[in-house]
Amino acid sequence: MDRREIAALLAYIGRLDPRTIRTDQGEARDQLAQWHELLADVPMATQHGWDARVAARQHIRLSPYQVLPADIARPWESYRRDRLGRHTDPTPSADPDDQAAWTAELVGTRRAVATGAAQPVQYRQLAGRRIDPRLEARLKQVGSCIPPEARAALAPFRRARAAREAAIAQGQPDALSVRCEWCEAPIGEPCRRQRVAPDGFARGNAVRDKPHHCRQDLAAAQHAQEPSQPAMA
Incomplete structure (x- = not known):
């Protein structure tokens, strides 16, 4: 999140828990700098299920303590681990002999999955799915x-x-x-x-x-x- 997103998140948290509001300008500036330093690599929201406001609201609803940056970063790390745990690297389209391009595509795919920009790629089920028509025709041909x-x-x-x-x-x-x-x-x-x-x-x-x-x-x-x-x- 950039500084503007951090400020929007703090304003949202302040509406739910007034204890986090800083009325002094210097304290508000220090709070914004602290949260930005700790949550710069955490997105505000992704296309696939992550929202920092939901994590903050969940903490405020269940905990009597004020929201800290760790209460946002911890669910984000769990979100990343869960997605990477369900991801199986698909075969890159790059030339296997080009090690740099092959590795770069693998890393890019994993990063997109971890940051919520893409869905995890899982192995297809061995049963319960329709056979590819081309494969079915080939099986009928060779037996x-x-x-x-x-x-x-x-x-x-x-x-x-x-x-x-x-x-x-x-x-x-x-x-x-x-x-x-x-x-x-x-x-x-x-x-x-x-x-x-x-x-x-x-x-x-x-x-x-x-x-x-x-x-x-x-x-x-x-x-x-x-x-x-x-x-x-």
């Missing part, structure tokens, strides 16, 4: 967001998923779309190999590459009934 080369390289490390994808690609029903009645694997989870010890308790819980036959039969039965459901309706 998956994972490139075929990466999928083939990962196949030895996730054999159950690779077997499932191969079965679906061949037109077979998705066995993992139903619950396994043998190992009680839930929908979407692969079957597990359970060995029964002589004492009757299960030993081992390793993941099977292929689902149990009863699960495949159940998925095939449900898959065969799907085309007939609209006709029955």
